[in-house]
Amino acid sequence: MININELEARWLKYKIKSYIPHIVILLSIAIILTIFALFNSKSVINTKEVTKVKNENVQEIQVDTPSVEPIEAIADIDTKKELVLAPTIERTKQKIIQIQPIQKKKIEYTTPNYNTNEKTILAPSLDFMTKLQDNTLPYFDNENENKIEHATQETPVRIKTVHKAAQKKSKPQIEPIKKESSIQIDRQNTHDDINQVIKRFKKNNNPALSLFIAKKYYQLGEYHQSYNYSLMTNEINNDIEASWIIFAKSLVKLNEKSMAVETLKKYIAHSNSHRAKILLDEINSGKFK
């Protein structure tokens, strides 16, 4: 005879045991979440304030989006007519044509005495951007770049040239690493490589990449391109010394010596760079042509 009560009791125990892992996982997740919640609540600003402002700003978004709207009616107060701003150039031209007669009727160009000397000018500090930029490309440094430069200068062997003596030996033997058995990596098609870097630069607009491209073009003797890319680098970040130097060198090569000298002088005044000073002296003395 089967003892049903005993069987049910055993089944119940089995069922409870089967739930234990799930309960443990859930509990551990709950504990982790509470730890994170406690960690976050220790911050300085009261979170309620943040959420309040957040809500206000959410309402703000619902009200309007200032500059994104493609077409927007402006109530022009003088003419009592509505002008429509459209995204296309033609329509903006129309708008300008409509505005011009108003300016002729009532030109009130107010040019008050604007002396910036009287005012304290506050400037933003963007050093944190350079820190972030450093974090974006940890693999790009001078050492790597020099290695690549050396590789391109050597004879074009595609991937590897293992020492011949090592190839002849048929039996695999464990030997201490010799200096002779070196693997040389070289790249034949530099333009393809540059194009790839240009693609990457267009994606993330990183000044380290544009500087790399500028240097490569300079090495290849394409000074117009090196000028362009060093200019781009300077526009993104005007504190990169190497970029200014490539920029000045390219200008000299493009027979724009006076412009190069002027640029270097301005940069030296701004940064007090020694490398720039040396280059300036070389250009002035005619050593660098």
Added chain:
Amino acid sequence: MKLILLILLTVNIYASTKQNMFNLYQNKKYEDVCKIGFDNFRENKADEEFISIYAFACLHSDYIDRLAIPVAMLKFSSEARANSAYFSVILMQKKLLYHAMVDGYDLSSMNLPTTDYVLSKVFDLYSKLPKHNARAFYLFEDPNNMKLTYKLYLSKSDRLNKMVIEEFYDTITIKRHVYW
């Protein structure tokens, strides 16, 4: 082990948000950066770099009111304090100019610090005007570039009047900022 993995994953997510914002910022997608920053603000409120990127992006996309929180929170480094002061001046100038445009508040006695931002330029030019009756619009010439002009006016509506600054270069509109 699971805990460590979870912590690493969380840290990675935070870092990637900031990195993503930075990349977008470099590509001048300021409005996107401002929105991402707004959505992820709570998780990154202790990170001053994050707050600074968020604030600059909101400034460039004309969400000036959103600068209020970064102004209050940027204080732990000298760089952050400089940026905080910069944002606070712009925010104050916006509020004062709007008050003057809508309610006729007199700004001629003000001598505030200024910034390179367009709103500050217009504020300075407006505050240099002597006490006057409200005009339909104001045209200001940039003192440093004669070809640059700014048109300041109120766009009136039933619900809310908006202050508009239009930048012209040789009579061509180059940018339009709307504040309220």
